Amino acid sequence: xTVRTRFAPSPTGQVHIGNLRAAIYNWLYARHAGGQCxxxxxxxxxxxxxxxxxxxxxxxxxWLGLTADEPPLYQSARTAAHLAAAEDLLRRGRAYKAxxxxxxxxxxxxxxxxxxxxxxxxxxxxxxxxxxADLQDFVIVRSNGTPVFHLANVVDDxxxxxxxxIRGDDHVENTFRHVALFQALGAPAPKYAHLPMIVNAQGKxxxxxxxxxxxxxxxxxxxxxxxxxxxxxxxxxxxxxDRELLSRDELVRLFTLERVQSSPAQMDPVKLQWMxxxxxxxxxxxxxxxxxxxxxxxxxxxxxxxxxxxLGRVLEVLQERVKLFTDIxxxxxxxxxxxxxxxxxxxxxxxxxxxxxxxxxxxxxxxxLTDFSAAATEKALRDLAAARGASFGDWVxxxxxAVSGTAIGPSLFHLLEVLGQARTVQRMAKTLEKFGx
RNA sequence: GCCCCCAUCGUCUAGAGGCCCAGGACACCAGGUUCUCAUCCUGGGAACAUCGGUUCGAAUCCGGUUGGGGGCGCCA
Numbered sequence: 001x002t003v004r005t006r007f008a009p010s011p012t013g014q015v016h017i018g019n020l021r022a023a024i025y026n027w028l029y030a031r032h033a034g035g036q037c038x039x040x041x042x043x044x045x046x047x048x049x050x051x052x053x054x055x056x057x058x059x060x061x062x063w064l065g066l067t068a069d070e071p072p073l074y075q076s077a078r079t080a081a082h083l084a085a086a087e088d089l090l091r092r093g094r095a096y097k098a099x100x101x102x103x104x105x106x107x108x109x110x111x112x113x114x115x116x117x118x119x120x121x122x123x124x125x126x127x128x129x130x131x132x133a134d135l136q137d138f139v140i141v142r143s144n145g146t147p148v149f150h151l152a153n154v155v156d157d158x159x160x161x162x163x164x165x166i167r168g169d170d171h172v173e174n175t176f177r178h179v180a181l182f183q184a185l186g187a188p189a190p191k192y193a194h195l196p197m198i199v200n201a202q203g204k205x206x207x208x209x210x211x212x213x214x215x216x217x218x219x220x221x222x223x224x225x226x227x228x229x230x231x232x233x234x235x236x237x238x239x240x241x242d243r244e245l246l247s248r249d250e251l252v253r254l255f256t257l258e259r260v261q262s263s264p265a266q267m268d269p270v271k272l273q274w275m276x277x278x279x280x281x282x283x284x285x286x287x288x289x290x291x292x293x294x295x296x297x298x299x300x301x302x303x304x305x306x307x308x309x310x311l312g313r314v315l316e317v318l319q320e321r322v323k324l325f326t327d328i329x330x331x332x333x334x335x336x337x338x339x340x341x342x343x344x345x346x347x348x349x350x351x352x353x354x355x356x357x358x359x360x361x362x363x364x365x366x367x368x369l370t371d372f373s374a375a376a377t378e379k380a381l382r383d384l385a386a387a388r389g390a391s392f393g394d395w396v397x398x399x400x401x402a403v404s405g406t407a408i409g410p411s412l413f414h415l416l417e418v419l420g421q422a423r424t425v426q427r428m429a430k431t432l433e434k435f436g437x
Numbered sequence: 438g439c440c441c442c443c444a445u446c447g448u449c450u451a452g453a454g455g456c457c458c459a460g461g462a463c464a465c466c467a468g469g470u471u472c473u474c475a476u477c478c479u480g481g482g483a484a485c486a487u488c489g490g491u492u493c494g495a496a497u498c499c500g501g502u503u504g505g506g507g508g509c510g511c512c513a
Contacts (some may be wrong), residue, residue: 009442011513045513100511107451108511125442134440135508142511148513173508192498196443196506225479234462242461261450263443264506271449271463277475321475349473378472396472410475 003035006157007068010042011053014214015060017227017267018168018198018206021232025165025195027066028233028255030296038160043076044402060215064225065248075152075161082147085155085185087142091182100139106348109141111151111181118176121420123164123193123257130176138177150174157190166257186366193257196236206267222295222325224283227276236265245278274282277323288315294329299336310334310418315415333404334418337427341434345407349397350435358390359398363428372421375412381413402431 004259005026008020012147030037042058043049061067088108089095092129097107113136119128140151147155160181172194182189202211212218218228230246238261239246246254280288289311296302296311315322322328333339349355365380367374385395398414403424409415 008513012513042513048512078497103511105511112512115495132438136509139511144511146511148511153513169442169446169507171508194442199506201448205506235449240451242451244449244462266448266451266461268448274463296512319476345473359454383473391472393472400473406473410474 001163003030003033003164004038004160004162005030005035005166006038006040006160006162007066007157008040008042008153008167009057010045010048011050011057012045012048012051014056015218016216017232020060020064020215021198021235022167022195023061023066024064024229024232025193025237025257025260027163028092028251029164029166030069031252032255035163035332037066038070038162039068039072040070040156040160041074042149042152044079044147044149046076048117049076056216063215063219064229064251073156076122077154078152078156078159079147081159082152082155083141083145086147086151087415089140089184090186095140099143106143108139108143111140111177111184113137113177113180114183118179119188120175120179120192121170122175123191124196124260124262125172125194128172128175130173130262130279135176135180140181142341150177150181154178154185158182158185158187159171162190164191164193166195169194169196185195193258193260196262198235199264199266201266203264203266210267211269222291222327223276224279227279228272231272231275231278234427235267236261245275269304273323277320280323280325285312285315288325289324291325292322295325295328296332296335299329299332301329301332303335313418317410317418319410323412325398332417333406337352337423337430339405341401341405341431342407345405346435349401349407350431352394352398354390354394355398356389356432356436358384358395358434359402359428361388362395362399363425365430366416366421366423366428369421372417372424374411374417377424378413403427 007023009015009023018372027037039061040204041054042056058072061311069406088099089111093112095109095177096109097109099105099107100110113132115132117129118129118135119127138148138150138169140148142148175192175194179189200206209215212221219225226248229248230244230251233243233246233251233255237255237259240259243250243311279388283374292315293302293311314326314331318328318331321331361384362381365384366377369376369380381399382392383393396412397407400409400415403419404415419427
């Protein structure tokens with residue numbers, strides 16, 4: 001029997017990383033087993049489901065390359081099948097009508113639990129059991145005639161021939177009901193695997209308040225989908241050896257449910273960022289440039305007047321300082337003359353005694369250079385420092401702050417080479433004017 | 438309140454009775470390189486929640502305790 005898994009989100013908002021991880025595991029498991037991974041949109045809650053949320057799900061999955069093997073099934077279109085199943089259960093005495101709780105809302109349909117102790121094997125948690133006394137009958141069709149989640153979920157899993165249900169921990173208790181439903185409907189129950197939650201530093205469910213929590217957040221921040229996929233795959237699972245940087249193909253090859261952790265995992269944004277940096281380094285130059293350009297354009301920093309290879313040269317100089325695409329924005333001074341001055345840097349490097357004199361001297365020398373290569377500007381500044389008997393750093397720092405507004409950045413002389421002589425000298429003059437007094 | 442689950446460095450984890458006075462990664466600290474930052478190199482601190490049992494031997498098996506989490510809807 002070929003493995004068929006499914007990701008079944010309810011489109012009521014953004015896609016949370018917990019749900020995304022469930023999607024990843026479903027996808028990896030199906031691919032690993034040579035089976036199919038399906039998508040079912042559980043949009044039966046008409047109040048909360050929105051087309052925008054459906055779109056968010058589709059986009060998130062596409063971004064990560066988690067393609068489904070069959071067209072998505074919209075649960076809202078399956079009401080007739082759900083109701084037919086309820087009729088069938090009613091006819092066979094496995095369900096009954098009642099005014100539950102005497103609320104006066106009218107009669108709903110309740111599923112009759114078998115009245116025996118129940119158990120099932122969870123691929124992650126092991127054998128789980130529940131005594132009959134704790135298993136109450138439950139509503140499968142509301143008094144307004146609409147099917148309830150449990151019924152719809154099971155009926156659709158049967159229709160989609162799902163063999164493995166890989167979902168969040170919060171469904172563990174529901175599983176007893178679902179297994180009973182499968183049995184009553186005469187279908188074999190699938191295998192179940194319940195994933196522990198992703199928690200925050202306090203051990204509580206990771207949420208929006210803890211930082212980026214939705215797929216769109218990571219995308220907007222400039223994370224690479226492959227890095228997020230790798231990180232999330234490793235949050236609660238490991239291949240068993242010491243490797244952590246794993247390609248999509250390697251993940252598919254190595255993934256097994258047996259190695260999924262049964263305890264909650266804490267989201268670590270710092271490690272994600274490190275991992276993203278690793279992927280960023282390995283990224284083909286053209287792709288990195290395209291993504292960085294998009295960020296610059298979005299922030300109004302892109303300048304068509306700059307040479308075609310300019311961005312490439314900037315990234316060459318910046319090297320591994322760009323861990324996220326959005327990091328390029330911190331080096332905005334490469335792209336605009338209207339760069340901000342960091343107050344602390346100005347205080348420390350320009351207001352220092354002798355700093356402005358050094359800057360003025362450097363400006364004169366730089367204005368006169370005929371060769372403005374990194375080697376030439378460095379030699380010129382070293383010669384100046386030596387001649388004045390000052391430390392090299394006392395000359396480097398004022399220049400850096402003058403041309404970039406900040407105390408941190410790439411190798412100064414490579415930075416100057418990219419900026420070019422005209423802009424360098426002009427910026428130094430502007431800075432002297434601004435802080436000269 | 439009732440039911441269920443979980444418990445190795447700060448974090449993610451390796452570990453399925455002796456290979457473990459517990460390994461890797463991120464983070465952190467110190468040193469080196471250096472014009473700052475980042476990178477890189479070297480070194481360092483850092484954990485089996487607790488109590489008892491089984492065993493020649495326990496991080497690994499069993500039980501209690503403590504701590505954490507989840508579930509108890511005509512939501513999904």
